[in-house]
Amino acid sequence: MSDSKRARLVILDRDGVINVDADDYIKSLDEWLPIPGSIAAIARLSRAGYSIGVATNQSGLARGYFDEVALANMHAMLCALVEEAGGQVDAICYCPHGPNEGCHCRKPAPGLLEQSREELRLPIAGAWYVGDTAKDLELALATDCKAVLVRTGKGRATEAALDAATRSAVTVVDDLSAAADYILGLAIPGTEI
Ligand SMILES: [Mg+2]
Numbered sequence: 462m463s464d465s466k467r468a469r470l471v472i473l474d475r476d477g478v479i480n481v482d483a484d485d486y487i488k489s490l491d492e493w494l495p496i497p498g499s500i501a502a503i504a505r506l507s508r509a510g511y512s513i514g515v516a517t518n519q520s521g522l523a524r525g526y527f528d529e530v531a532l533a534n535m536h537a538m539l540c541a542l543v544e545e546a547g548g549q550v551d552a553i554c555y556c557p558h559g560p561n562e563g564c565h566c567r568k569p570a571p572g573l574l575e576q577s578r579e580e581l582r583l584p585i586a587g588a589w590y591v592g593d594t595a596k597d598l599e600l601a602l603a604t605d606c607k608a609v610l611v612r613t614g615k616g617r618a619t620e621a622a623l624d625a626a627t628r629s630a631v632t633v634v635d636d637l638s639a640a641a642d643y644i645l646g647l648a649i650p651g652t653e654i
């Protein structure tokens with residue numbers, strides 16, 4: 462496998478990146494609403510040859526706010542919409558645990574990326590990682606991913622709180638559509654096109 466092939470992986474956080482986030486959790490298919498442009502962006506990356514992995518903390522499962530069936534319905538919808546747009550989601554890994562369970566998969570722990578690596582048979586180092594929270598950035602940088610922060614979801618608050626070292630290590634863009642443009646080499650953040 463060539464180096465360029467190895468790097469063709471994009472890991473996406475879900476809530477606040479792909480779909481609209483909510484403080485009281487996304488509990489049902491009715492509440493799972495794609496952010497405008499996000500589905501098309503995933504499809505563009507997929508059609509360009511990138512494998513697409515989703516890595517998402519879903520402590521609402523442990524808290525009893527929704528069940529595995531509801532979550533599966535949301536993920537089936539995500540996959541169907543991306544397929545309708547001509548792409549595919551290759552893996553969805555989620556942490557079902559609460560914050561005090563000491564699991565190895567709740568971000569910023571690396572378990573979800575290890576699961577993605579096993580499922581996709583692709584190395585994580587060098588992959589792109591798009592997220593909206595400090596946990597996402599911490600995980601991305603700890604695993605040698607190329608970190609992209611979007612301003613959707615909690616992204617604006619995350620951006621405002623970035624320390625200088627993190628700010629210099631991540632690329633900040635408006636949304637997943639702009640992230641796809643950047644990853645595909647179509648736009649340089651901060652410049653008008
Ligand atoms: Mg998020």
Ligand SMILES: [Zn+2]
Pocket residue numbers: 556557558564565566567
């Ligand atoms: Zn977990």
